[in-house]
Amino acid sequence: MTEPTKQTAESYVVLAVDDQPMIIEAVRRLLVSDTNAQVHGCSKAVDALAQAIKLRPDVILQDLIMPDGDGLNLVSAYRSHPVLAETSVVVLSSKDDAQIKADAFARGAADYIEKLPPLIEFVARVQHHARASRAQKQLVATAVAIARSEEQAEWAETLIFRMVEMARLRDPTETAVHVKRVAGISKILYNEWAHKHILAEAEIESQQELLRIAAILHDVGKVGIADAILKKTGKLDSVELSEMERHAEIGESVFSGSRSVLDDPAAEVALCHHEKWDGTGYPNKLRGENIPLFGRIVAVADVYDALRSRRSYKEPWPRERIEKFFADEAGKHFDPELTEILLSNLDKIESVCLEFSDVENDSK
Numbered sequence: 001m002t003e004p005t006k007q008t009a010e011s012y013v014v015l016a017v018d019d020q021p022m023i024i025e026a027v028r029r030l031l032v033s034d035t036n037a038q039v040h041g042c043s044k045a046v047d048a049l050a051q052a053i054k055l056r057p058d059v060i061l062q063d064l065i066m067p068d069g070d071g072l073n074l075v076s077a078y079r080s081h082p083v084l085a086e087t088s089v090v091v092l093s094s095k096d097d098a099q100i101k102a103d104a105f106a107r108g109a110a111d112y113i114e115k116l117p118p119l120i121e122f123v124a125r126v127q128h129h130a131r132a133s134r135a136q137k138q139l140v141a142t143a144v145a146i147a148r149s150e151e152q153a154e155w156a157e158t159l160i161f162r163m164v165e166m167a168r169l170r171d172p173t174e175t176a177v178h179v180k181r182v183a184g185i186s187k188i189l190y191n192e193w194a195h196k197h198i199l200a201e202a203e204i205e206s207q208q209e210l211l212r213i214a215a216i217l218h219d220v221g222k223v224g225i226a227d228a229i230l231k232k233t234g235k236l237d238s239v240e241l242s243e244m245e246r247h248a249e250i251g252e253s254v255f256s257g258s259r260s261v262l263d264d265p266a267a268e269v270a271l272c273h274h275e276k277w278d279g280t281g282y283p284n285k286l287r288g289e290n291i292p293l294f295g296r297i298v299a300v301a302d303v304y305d306a307l308r309s310r311r312s313y314k315e316p317w318p319r320e321r322i323e324k325f326f327a328d329e330a331g332k333h334f335d336p337e338l339t340e341i342l343l344s345n346l347d348k349i350e351s352v353c354l355e356f357s358d359v360e361n362d363s364k
């Protein structure tokens, strides 16, 4: 039996199905001028489908009248087999009959060639159908790869929200809608910042996606903080406060030992989202641009969302009060450039926040 042939990028496989060995030989000779063509022959209609399935050719040249089977029925059989979905089926016949030609096309033939045409025309037609078949195979392979990567991205995102859900069991303020809003705001801030700094579109695309996921996980380190502190309703004393502040370093440690492109940005955001531009933040009292960009962005987004939301200890702040707060804190708590970007994009930011408003969760 014929084995599937190894192919290079340019090579293609032709299966000639004809009861007359001399026609198969003629096809072989016609295509000998094209070194990319690998010709296989099959002289029995009963074997043709099985051989085609095994060989997975780019082009099948199918005779119409064979003693042990009907060529048109074979065209239908190839067309309905999923393994041959991208194979070009070409009828090769001595009959010049419009009705038969129409029937062949109706059954899914890609072409009808009266045997045997001049060399130059024959080779050109076979090459054309081989290219069409390879292009179709490439298209299907790309679609499969995209579907697979989309599926994997969906699994990853589901797992990430499960992690957020675990953190919320410990700290009820860390709701899914809060982290989605922080992620959405961070993405807008980064996008505006990156365009202002004339970064390449491809880099902006990939970085903003990493930031979005890292922002979702900004407070995941809170899982390492004791319940007595996390769930305390009154004000924390200084010891409790410094224990609470450990969530930044615990969060960083969750993403240590960089195993994927997400780990470094997630570690950076977890560690640096409470640093302040003037060096009075925690845990490392970093100052200005020594604070990584993603940390500076999530710092703005996290505080913005906290101020606009209802919490157990406060009502949502009105927009003017938030604007004044950020204007006052630019260059103190927050990166002045990012604050400026926030204040000039508030409508866009609010529309993202409204997408993720959940009355029940929002009010926590």
Ligand SMILES: [Fe+2]
Pocket: 218, 219, 247, 273, 274
């Ligand atoms: Fe935090």
Ligand SMILES: [Fe+2]
Pocket: 178, 182, 218, 219, 302
């Ligand atoms: Fe937060």
